[in-house]
Amino acid sequence: MKHECSFCRIVEGKIPSFKIAENERALAFLDIAPTAKGTALVIPKFHANDIFGVTEKDIEAIGLLIKQVSEKMRKNLNANGVNILNASGKAAQQSVYHLHFHLIPRFENDGLNAWPFKKTLKLSQKEFEKIAQKLKE
Ligand SMILES: [Zn+2]
Secondary structure, rough: OOHHHHHHHHHHOOOOOEEEEEEEEEEEEEEEOOOOOEEEEEEOOOOOOOOOOOHHHHHHHHHHHHHHHHHHHHHOOOEEEEEOOOOHHHHHHOOOOOEEEEEEEEOOOOOOOOOOOOOOOOHHHHHHHHHHHHOOO
């Protein structure tokens, strides 16, 4: 399905994009439907649907670009912060099935709410222990 994937086509240069950084395995470019001035996407150059499909090498390369682009947002766009967001899987509201991380530069009083979770769960000590054990296995 590679040819049908718009992010693969961006990597191949078949769809134009505003590239801002890249390394051997990952690419950063401006989101053309940005929530803030400078919102960028960081993707693997080799197709992976989501976090479950990406190789460890690719995620390392993505991590490095996320760090580099975040630093530039702070230094060159004068951002006061950055949100780094990913949705992996339908249940997580993923809409484009080529792994991507949104980097949203944030400014004091910019009016955005990229962290909408107001409600938190109340879990017992036992439930925490059970979940931690499952994730440790
Ligand atoms: Zn793709």
